Every structure is written in structure tokens, then in C-alpha cells.
Amino acid sequence: MRPVRRQQLHENVARQLRALILEGALSDGDRIIETALCAQLNVSRTPLREAIKTLTHEGLIEHRPNRGARVTKTTAKEMRQLFEVISGLEMLAAETVAASIKQSEFKRLKSLHDKMAMHHTAGERDEYFALNHQIHLKIVELSGNPILIETHASLMTRARHLRYQALAGQDRWMEAMEEHNGIMKAFEAGDAALAGRLMKQHVRRTGEVVEATFPAP
Amino acid sequence: MRPVRRQQLHENVARQLRALILEGALSDGDRIIETALCAQLNVSRTPLREAIKTLTHEGLIEHRPNRGARVTKTTAKEMRQLFEVISGLEMLAAETVAASIKQSEFKRLKSLHDKMAMHHTAGERDEYFALNHQIHLKIVELSGNPILIETHASLMTRARHLRYQALAGQDRWMEAMEEHNGIMKAFEAGDAALAGRLMKQHVRRTGEVVEATFPAP
DNA sequence: TACGCCTAAATTGTATACAATATACAATGT
DNA sequence: ACATTGTATATTGTATACAATTTAGGCGTA
Known part of the structure; x- marks a missing residue:
């Protein structure tokens, strides 16, 4: 029997973020304000930041230290x-x-x-x-x-x-x-x-x- | 003039963790207890957890929800x-x-x-x-x-x-x-x-x- | 003894508080 | 008016506190 899928909050957040980007709700170059998105998704900053990191590794988001994250502008x-x-x-x-x-x-x-x-x-x-x-x-x-x-x-x-x-x-x-x-x-x-x-x-x-x-x- | 390199704590932690693994201080399958490593590296859990996430994406660490991280056992x-x-x-x-x-x-x-x-x-x-x-x-x-x-x-x-x-x-x-x-x-x-x-x-x-x-x- | 159930400790996940840094804008001098 | 500096605000980075979950061990029972 295959093990139950254990979900973590940040995975869901990552999924939603991905969706937001792919369907264009967040467009290329848009800045991501953590607190604003937190309010929208109703989670705290910690899981959101983890999700941002995930998408950063996937290349969908770019993240500059102390300057926040932006949706990657793809040329x-x-x-x-x-x-x-x-x-x-x-x-x-x-x-x-x-x-x-x-x-x-x-x-x-x-x-x-x-x-x-x-x-x-x-x-x-x-x-x-x-x-x-x-x-x-x-x-x-x-x-x-x-x-x-x-x-x-x-x-x-x-x-x-x-x-x-x-x-x-x-x-x-x-x-x-x-x-x-x-x-x-x-x-x-x-x-x-x-x-x-x-x-x-x-x-x-x-x-x-x-x-x-x-x-x- | 090229911009100064802006370091984040979690990047340093990631680098150190990588080094620990590559030089064998942490060997395959070893469990990573967050608080213990935090004390050793003298940082709080937040940047360590970010570093863990980074290495997870690189495949050096495996992370099961609520069960902590382990150094990947490579076959x-x-x-x-x-x-x-x-x-x-x-x-x-x-x-x-x-x-x-x-x-x-x-x-x-x-x-x-x-x-x-x-x-x-x-x-x-x-x-x-x-x-x-x-x-x-x-x-x-x-x-x-x-x-x-x-x-x-x-x-x-x-x-x-x-x-x-x-x-x-x-x-x-x-x-x-x-x-x-x-x-x-x-x-x-x-x-x-x-x-x-x-x-x-x-x-x-x-x-x-x-x-x-x-x-x- | 072996097994299951329960509780306590350890550990991780999430939220929040505080510190550091960047950004925006006003004040000052030229 | 323009540039420059200083200050307030916004935003991110880090630490800590609290909640949820897992793990380990004790205890009783078959």
C-alpha cells in the first residue's frame, strides 16, 4: 500500500503561486510583497517564503537579497x-x-x-x-x-x-x-x-x- | 565598478552544510537535528531551514514532512x-x-x-x-x-x-x-x-x- | 514475552516579534 | 532648480515563541 501523501503548507502555497504565475495573475516582472500575498493566501510569512524559495529554484521567481522577489521576466x-x-x-x-x-x-x-x-x-x-x-x-x-x-x-x-x-x-x-x-x-x-x-x-x-x-x- | 557581493546568512549556512556533507563530517543517512546544528553553527533555525531546503533541491538532503532531514543515501x-x-x-x-x-x-x-x-x-x-x-x-x-x-x-x-x-x-x-x-x-x-x-x-x-x-x- | 495503548519528550511546522536593510521623500545647501 | 544628505516608512532577514506531530519508552494485559 502506498504511503499517505503528507502535505505541507508551503507545498500548497508553492502550487498556488505557480498557478498564479502560469495563468498570468502575476505577470513577468511583478514584485511580490510578502505581507500582501500572505494576507491574500491567509498564511504567515514563513511558509510563503519557503514557497518562494522553491519557485526560485524552479526559475519562475528571481530573488535579490533584501530587495524581495519578482516574477522572472523570460526573454x-x-x-x-x-x-x-x-x-x-x-x-x-x-x-x-x-x-x-x-x-x-x-x-x-x-x-x-x-x-x-x-x-x-x-x-x-x-x-x-x-x-x-x-x-x-x-x-x-x-x-x-x-x-x-x-x-x-x-x-x-x-x-x-x-x-x-x-x-x-x-x-x-x-x-x-x-x-x-x-x-x-x-x-x-x-x-x-x-x-x-x-x-x-x-x-x-x-x-x-x-x-x-x-x-x- | 561591480556591485558588492551581498551575502545572506542562509547561503553561508548552505555552503557550510555542503562542505560538511562532501567532506564526510555528515555521512549518508545521518539525521539532521535542526536545533543541534543550529547550536553548532551558531544561527537560528530559520536560516538553517532555508539552507536545508536549498540542499534538498540539490539532492544532497532528503526531507520528509515532520520527520526531519537526512543526508541522501546515494546508491x-x-x-x-x-x-x-x-x-x-x-x-x-x-x-x-x-x-x-x-x-x-x-x-x-x-x-x-x-x-x-x-x-x-x-x-x-x-x-x-x-x-x-x-x-x-x-x-x-x-x-x-x-x-x-x-x-x-x-x-x-x-x-x-x-x-x-x-x-x-x-x-x-x-x-x-x-x-x-x-x-x-x-x-x-x-x-x-x-x-x-x-x-x-x-x-x-x-x-x-x-x-x-x-x-x- | 509479546503486543497494544498511553503518556512524555523530542522534534518539526507555523506564526509572530524584532533587527537590518532598502526605498521614498522631504529638508538643506549650493 | 538641482543635487545631496538625512529621516521616516516599507520591506525583507533573522530569531524566538507557540502549536502540531512524531518518536520512545513504560505499563498493563493476554
């Missing part, structure tokens, strides 16, 4: 750099997975892929995106490397609120689906090098599109 | 997984650097490399190690990707106190030097794919050796 360039690192990690994951994936795991992945393809043809944007994200996550998970999974997750948090923009254009949408098809084929063939190369290209390309469609400063 | 397997992720990141760095390194930067890197080779032939272990580490760091830095640099640094912290074991054997020492030679040649030739491949192999191999020489549980 187009940083976005590309972020996706570049993610591409390196997902490449590693894809290689590992392609080399060792079990039949049953592949089937499960394939079913996700097929479902995504369906939504793609149907033009159902939100469902397509959700599955896309799930697939990338699944592949990293299948690597079986907890450190890889955790590192990846942390970086993805920063990229997340931009995912919609990423595939905004119809062209890229088409292209991305094609790339996913290629990756699945490489998995099926057990071609690790190919799977890795394709995945890297795919993520990197996504990063480039995000960079291009980024709101000009 | 051989986790070490290999750690190096695997690092290999992915350094591969990315090597590729980027090989494709775009400037003459002056290459010269500086080469001089580090040559100095390392010297210490290698002279059998000066400590100096060799220090330079080895510096070179890997330098290559990642030259990528010019802050996110890559930071992610890499964070993972390296966990691998650091095991670096000595890693190249313990004379055989591996020889091998590693050879691999470094190959990487430098790839840089010189501007062959990104080769540099990346070699770097990945090099780091992965290091991880395997670390895993093998790991004290049995």
Missing part, C-alpha cells in the same frame, strides 16, 4: 535556451527508451500517440496539446531514471505556460505531428540513435518556434 | 543515473561549443588541457583532478547557455564528492586522458557531432566506473 532567447536543454534531456530519454522499451509499454505509448493523432485530424487543439505533453512526459518517465525525470520536470515548469503559443501556427502543428510519427517509428524499430536524433530536433524546433512567436520586448 | 545505481544525465548535458554543451568556439577561447581551453596532460604524465593526481573538473566546467560555460550551466552545476554538486573514487584506478586514468585528447581534436576540427558523441561516451564511462567502484551497500 525569447532564454526560452530557446530552455528548450535546448530540454532537447538534450529528451534526446537522452528517447535513446534509452528506444533501446529497451517493452512490448507492453510501447503499446501503451502508441495508444496515446494514436489518440493524439485523432485529435490532430479532428482539429481539437486542447486535447491534442494535453496528449502531446503527456507523451513527452511518458517517454521521459519510461527512461526509468529518476534524476532525469526530476530535472526534466523542473525545466518543463518554466516552459509550460508558453506551450500554447508554441504550436500556434497551423504549419507547425502539422510539422510536429509528422515529427512525432517519425519518433514512434524509431521506437518501434528499436533504433536508439535515430529516436534520439529525431527527438532532439523535434524539441529544438519547438523551441525555435516559441522563440519566434515570442512577444517582442 | 551505485543512482550515481550511474546521475552521470547519465550529466552526459546528456555535456554532450549538448560539447556540440554547441565545437560548432561555434572562437580561436581565443579554444586556445584558453587548450592551455588548460595541456596543463592537465602535464600533471597526468607527472602523476600529480590532485592537480590533474582539479584541472579535469575545470575543463568540464569550462566547456559547459562556453556553451553560453545559462540554463544549461546552472542545471549542470546543480547535478555536479551531487557527483563531486565521488570524483576521486571515479578515477581511482590507473587504467581509467589513462583511458580518460585519451578521451580528453579525442574531444580536444574534435573541437579543433569543429566537428560538433563527434565532439558530442565523444563527450557523452566519456562522461557515461566515468559514471560506469564510479558505479563499479562504489562501496557495496
Whole structure:
């Protein structure tokens, strides 16, 4: 039986803060006044400060000593750099997975892929995106490397609120689906090098599109 | 004029804690009693707890709610997984650097490399190690990707106190030097794919050796 | 003896109080 | 009017106090 999930206040606060940032209630560059947020969230400063520290490590918040915290201002360039690192990690994951994936795991992945393809043809944007994200996550998970999974997750948090923009254009949408098809084929063939190369290209390309469609400063 | 470095107490505490762990004053699995450490370090619990949170994010400490913190027990397997992720990141760095390194930067890197080779032939272990580490760091830095640099640094912290074991054997020492030679040649030739491949192999191999020489549980 | 239940001590989590630092703005002199 | 300094206010950093939870051990009972 799996152990009960023990919650700490600062975890909830961190989650809420993350949500506030990702959904835009707090926008880039906004200063975070501890006491004000405390009142709003109805917690004391201690757990809030712990949450701020957490988000700082995730890169969503910047914190200068004695000058308080601000929501990180993300530039187009940083976005590309972020996706570049993610591409390196997902490449590693894809290689590992392609080399060792079990039949049953592949089937499960394939079913996700097929479902995504369906939504793609149907033009159902939100469902397509959700599955896309799930697939990338699944592949990293299948690597079986907890450190890889955790590192990846942390970086993805920063990229997340931009995912919609990423595939905004119809062209890229088409292209991305094609790339996913290629990756699945490489998995099926057990071609690790190919799977890795394709995945890297795919993520990197996504990063480039995000960079291009980024709101000009 | 560059701004004065503003220190926070919890940063110093974090540094000291890290040192305590890396030099073995606190060993794997040791419980960390907050009040005891506070007395020892002469700070209150607040900054210590912040430091603990920092090291938790770095993976040096594990923290279960209401049950306190423990120094992470690192298994051989986790070490290999750690190096695997690092290999992915350094591969990315090597590729980027090989494709775009400037003459002056290459010269500086080469001089580090040559100095390392010297210490290698002279059998000066400590100096060799220090330079080895510096070179890997330098290559990642030259990528010019802050996110890559930071992610890499964070993972390296966990691998650091095991670096000595890693190249313990004379055989591996020889091998590693050879691999470094190959990487430098790839840089010189501007062959990104080769540099990346070699770097990945090099780091992965290091991880395997670390895993093998790991004290049995 | 082994097991469960209860209580006390230890320890961690959260809130608050106090100290240090930064920011904003007025007063002063040039 | 402008720059500079001094002072008040706001805000963050650290210490401490209090609450909640876990851990350890004693006691009785089967």
C-alpha cells in the first residue's frame, strides 16, 4: 500500500503561486510583497517564503537579497535556451527508451500517440496539446531514471505556460505531428540513435518556434 | 565598478552544510537535528531551514514532512543515473561549443588541457583532478547557455564528492586522458557531432566506473 | 514475552516579534 | 532648480515563541 501523501503548507502555497504565475495573475516582472500575498493566501510569512524559495529554484521567481522577489521576466532567447536543454534531456530519454522499451509499454505509448493523432485530424487543439505533453512526459518517465525525470520536470515548469503559443501556427502543428510519427517509428524499430536524433530536433524546433512567436520586448 | 557581493546568512549556512556533507563530517543517512546544528553553527533555525531546503533541491538532503532531514543515501545505481544525465548535458554543451568556439577561447581551453596532460604524465593526481573538473566546467560555460550551466552545476554538486573514487584506478586514468585528447581534436576540427558523441561516451564511462567502484551497500 | 495503548519528550511546522536593510521623500545647501 | 544628505516608512532577514506531530519508552494485559 502506498504511503499517505503528507502535505505541507508551503507545498500548497508553492502550487498556488505557480498557478498564479502560469495563468498570468502575476505577470513577468511583478514584485511580490510578502505581507500582501500572505494576507491574500491567509498564511504567515514563513511558509510563503519557503514557497518562494522553491519557485526560485524552479526559475519562475528571481530573488535579490533584501530587495524581495519578482516574477522572472523570460526573454525569447532564454526560452530557446530552455528548450535546448530540454532537447538534450529528451534526446537522452528517447535513446534509452528506444533501446529497451517493452512490448507492453510501447503499446501503451502508441495508444496515446494514436489518440493524439485523432485529435490532430479532428482539429481539437486542447486535447491534442494535453496528449502531446503527456507523451513527452511518458517517454521521459519510461527512461526509468529518476534524476532525469526530476530535472526534466523542473525545466518543463518554466516552459509550460508558453506551450500554447508554441504550436500556434497551423504549419507547425502539422510539422510536429509528422515529427512525432517519425519518433514512434524509431521506437518501434528499436533504433536508439535515430529516436534520439529525431527527438532532439523535434524539441529544438519547438523551441525555435516559441522563440519566434515570442512577444517582442 | 561591480556591485558588492551581498551575502545572506542562509547561503553561508548552505555552503557550510555542503562542505560538511562532501567532506564526510555528515555521512549518508545521518539525521539532521535542526536545533543541534543550529547550536553548532551558531544561527537560528530559520536560516538553517532555508539552507536545508536549498540542499534538498540539490539532492544532497532528503526531507520528509515532520520527520526531519537526512543526508541522501546515494546508491551505485543512482550515481550511474546521475552521470547519465550529466552526459546528456555535456554532450549538448560539447556540440554547441565545437560548432561555434572562437580561436581565443579554444586556445584558453587548450592551455588548460595541456596543463592537465602535464600533471597526468607527472602523476600529480590532485592537480590533474582539479584541472579535469575545470575543463568540464569550462566547456559547459562556453556553451553560453545559462540554463544549461546552472542545471549542470546543480547535478555536479551531487557527483563531486565521488570524483576521486571515479578515477581511482590507473587504467581509467589513462583511458580518460585519451578521451580528453579525442574531444580536444574534435573541437579543433569543429566537428560538433563527434565532439558530442565523444563527450557523452566519456562522461557515461566515468559514471560506469564510479558505479563499479562504489562501496557495496 | 509479546503486543497494544498511553503518556512524555523530542522534534518539526507555523506564526509572530524584532533587527537590518532598502526605498521614498522631504529638508538643506549650493 | 538641482543635487545631496538625512529621516521616516516599507520591506525583507533573522530569531524566538507557540502549536502540531512524531518518536520512545513504560505499563498493563493476554
